[in-house]
Amino acid sequence: MKILVAGCAGFIGSHLSERLLEENHELIGLDNFSPFYDRKIKERNLNDLFDHSSFTFFELDILDKEELFNKIPKDVDLIVNLASRAGVRPSIEQEEIYLDVNIKGNLNLLQLSKACNCKKYFFASSSSIYGNNVSGEPSRESENSDKPISPYAFTKRSAELMNFYYHELYNIDIINARFFTVYGPRQRPDLAIHKFIHLLENDQPIEIYGDGRTSRDYTFIDDIVDGIIRAISYLKKHQNVYETINLGNSKPLRLDDLVNTIAKGLNIEPTIHYKDFQEGDVNFTNADISRAKELLGYAPKTDVKEGILKFIKWYKSLY
Numbered sequence: 001m002k003i004l005v006a007g008c009a010g011f012i013g014s015h016l017s018e019r020l021l022e023e024n025h026e027l028i029g030l031d032n033f034s035p036f037y038d039r040k041i042k043e044r045n046l047n048d049l050f051d052h053s054s055f056t057f058f059e060l061d062i063l064d065k066e067e068l069f070n071k072i073p074k075d076v077d078l079i080v081n082l083a084s085r086a087g088v089r090p091s092i093e094q095e096e097i098y099l100d101v102n103i104k105g106n107l108n109l110l111q112l113s114k115a116c117n118c119k120k121y122f123f124a125s126s127s128s129i130y131g132n133n134v135s136g137e138p139s140r141e142s143e144n145s146d147k148p149i150s151p152y153a154f155t156k157r158s159a160e161l162m163n164f165y166y167h168e169l170y171n172i173d174i175i176n177a178r179f180f181t182v183y184g185p186r187q188r189p190d191l192a193i194h195k196f197i198h199l200l201e202n203d204q205p206i207e208i209y210g211d212g213r214t215s216r217d218y219t220f221i222d223d224i225v226d227g228i229i230r231a232i233s234y235l236k237k238h239q240n241v242y243e244t245i246n247l248g249n250s251k252p253l254r255l256d257d258l259v260n261t262i263a264k265g266l267n268i269e270p271t272i273h274y275k276d277f278q279e280g281d282v283n284f285t286n287a288d289i290s291r292a293k294e295l296l297g298y299a300p301k302t303d304v305k306e307g308i309l310k311f312i313k314w315y316k317s318l319y
Contacts, residue, residue, distance in 0.1 A: 001025050001026070001077040001078055001232075001236065002025070002026045002027075002028065002073070002075060002076050002077045002078075003020055003025050003026070003027055003028070003076070003077065003078045003079075003080060003232070004028045004029075004030070004072060004076045004078070004079045004080065004118075005017050005020070005027060005028070005029050005030070005080045005082060006030050006031075006062055006079070006080065006081050006082060006083035006109060007030075007031055007081070007082035007083035007084070007124075008027075008029030008030060008031050008046070008049070008057070008082070009029070009031035009033065009042035009043070009045050009046050010031065010042065010045070010082060010083075010188075011045070011182070011184075011186045011187050011188055011221070012082055012124070012179075012182060012221065012224060012225070012228075013029075013031070013045075013082045013083075014042075014045035014046065014049065014186060015184075015186065015221050015222075015225050016080070016082070016225050016228055016229075017029055017049055017055070018048060018049065019225050019229060020229075020232075021049070021052050021054055021055060023229070024054070025054070026054045027049075027052075027054055027055045027056070028056050028057075028058070028072065028073065028076065029046075029049065029055060029056070029057045029058070030057070030058045030059070030060055030062070030068075030072070030083070031046075031057075031059065031083070032059065032060060032061035032062070032083075033059065034085070036085070036086070036087075036090075037188055037189060037190060038189075041186075041188075041189070045186055058071050058072070061105075062083050062101070062105035062106075062108050062109055063100060063101060063104060063105050063108065065108045065111070068108055068109075068112055069112060069115065072112060072116070074115070074116045074117075075116070076113075076116050076118045077118060077120060078118065078120035078121070078122065078232060078235060078236070079109055079112070079113050079118055079120070079121050079122070080122045080124075080228070080232070081106060081109050081121070081122065081123050081124060082124045083101070083105060083109075084101060084102045084105070084106075084124065084155075084156075085097055085098045085101040085102055085152075085155075086152070086188070087152060087190070088128055088150045088152050088153070088281065089150075089278060089281070090152075091150050091151040091152035091155075092150060092151060092279065095151045098151045098152055098155050099151065099155055101155075102152070102155035102156060102158075102159055103155050103158050103159055103162070106123070106159040106162060106163075107162060109121075110162065110163070110166045110172070113166075113170075113172055114166070114170050114172070118172075119171065119172050119173055120172070120173050120232075120235045120236065121163070121166075121172050121173065121174045121175075121235075122174075122175050122177065122228065122231055122232060122235065123159065123160070123163055123174065123175070123176045123177070124177060124179060125156045125157075125159070125160055125176045125177060125178045125179070125244070126152070126153065126156045126178055126179055127139065127178050127179065127180040127181070127217070127246070127248065127285045127287065128148065128150060128152055128153035128156065128282065129145045129148055129153050129156050129157040129160070129178065130143070130145055130178075130282075130285070131145070131147040131148055131149055131153070131282065132147075132149055132282045132283055133282060133283060133284045133285060133286065134283050134284070135284070136215065136252070136283075136284040136286060137286065138250065138286045138287060138288035139246065139285070139286060139287060139288060140246075140288045140291075141178070141244045141245060141246060141288075141291055145157060149279075149282070160176045160244065163176060163242075164242060167241075167242040168242075171240075173235050173238065173239065173240065173241035173242070174241065174242050174243075175231045175234065175235060175241065175243045175244075175245065176243070176244040176245070177227065177228065177231060177244075177245055177246075177247045178244065178245070178246050178247065178248075178287075179219070179224060179247055179248075180216070180217040180218075180219050180246065180247065180248030180249065180285055180286075180287045181216040181217055181218045181219060181248075181285060182219050182220075182221055182224050183218055183219070183220065183221065183307065183308075183311060184220050184221030184222065184307060184310065184311055184314075185221065185310070185311060185314035185315075186221070186314075187221075187311070192216075192255075192258070193218070193258070193262065193308065193311060194311075194315070196258075196259060196262050197262055197266065197311070197312060197315050198315075200262065200263060200266050200268045200270060201266065201268075201315075201319075204271075205270075205271040205272065205273050206259055206270055206271065206272050206273070207272075207273050207274075207275050208255060208256070208259070208272055208273070208274050208275065209275045209276065209277050209278045209281065210255070210274075210275075210276075210277040210281075211274065212254065212255045212256030212259075212272075212274070213254055213255070213256070214254070214255050214281070214282075214283050214284065215252040215253055215254045215255065215283075215284050215285070215286070216252060216253065216255070216258075216284075216285050217248040217249050217250065217251070217252045217285045217286050217287045218249060218252075218253055218258070218304045218307070219247065219248050219249040219287075219300060220249070220300070220302035220304075220307035220310075222301075222302060223247075223249065223300035223301060223302055224247055226298070226300075227245075227247040227292060227296065227298045227300075228247075230296035230297060230298055231245070231296060233296075234295065234296055243291075243295060245289075245291050245292040245295060245296070245298075246287040246288060246289050246291065246292060247287070247289070247292060247298065248285075248286075248287025248289055248300070249287065249300045249302075249304065250286070250287050250288070250289045250300070251303070251304065252284060252285065252286045253304050256272075258304075258308075259272065261304070261305055261308055262308055262312070265308055265309050265312045266312060
């Protein structure tokens with residue numbers, strides 16, 4: 001297939017792109033090198049991709065519709081939208097840019113799909129759309145997801161709804177995948193596991209918001225990429241598809257246990273400073289992945305403690 005990956009230079013996008021090239025797809029990658037974090041990190045993510053003859057890259061913004069339509073070839077078979085403004089807390093301070101990128105940007109890619117007669121579309125959504133899960137019970141795709149508590153969550157849910165009407169009106173096959181706290185090599189430096197490792201390695205205290213009893217369904221990058229690859233294969237083989245699935249690990253870990261696991265992996269005694277719980281954060285995330293198992297054969301393989309050790313090994317090799 002000829003596949004367009006929007007956001008190919010990011011954490012998930014670069015891993016996915018490498019896997020797609022390994023499977024002999026022709027790949028068109030685009031990224032705008034958003035200043036959300038250091039451009040050099042994304043450029044490093046692309047290093048191996050540029051050596052591949054089946055990879056074509058465009059530096060452009062999905063908000064630039066004219067450039068998008070002029071530069072992207074019209075024979076694309078499938079579009080993967082990983083291009084978004086990420087992060088719950090920053091979205092509260094920068095509402096406009098999140099609405100622009102995550103909603104209008106997605107619309108531009110859907111319109112590109114329509115213009116190219118590309119009938120296959122994968123959208124990266126988020127577990128944040130479930131709102132504040134106070135029970136700790138697994139979140140199911142069928143439950144109410146119309147109570148977002150951050151602009152980021154709202155934009156992801158809005159994009160899902162936009163995807164549905166494009167499926168209905170223009171017969172585009174679409175899978176929305178709700179990612180649960182992805183981690184691993186190349187993770188953004190502002191995210192918890194990467195940040196905690198950096199702080200501990202530099203003899204700095206870790207700040208925890210709340211009492212440490214909140215938990216997240218940490219999902220290793222290899223498992224997420226495997227889920228996306230399976231979703232792409234499903235889209236290729238089936239017609240009249242509109243599905244929303246959870247891609248998680250289904251084994252939540254408490255925040256204080258996460259810190260201790262990282263500290264043990266580094267053989268460093270952590271210093272922890274507790275802060276007030278921040279608005280927009282949720283208490284728990286926990287993925288019910290039964291739908292992904294049934295539909296795609298998705299089965300995450302990496303235990304979070306094993307995954308953290310792999311992350312630490314990557315971090316030490318890099319820095």
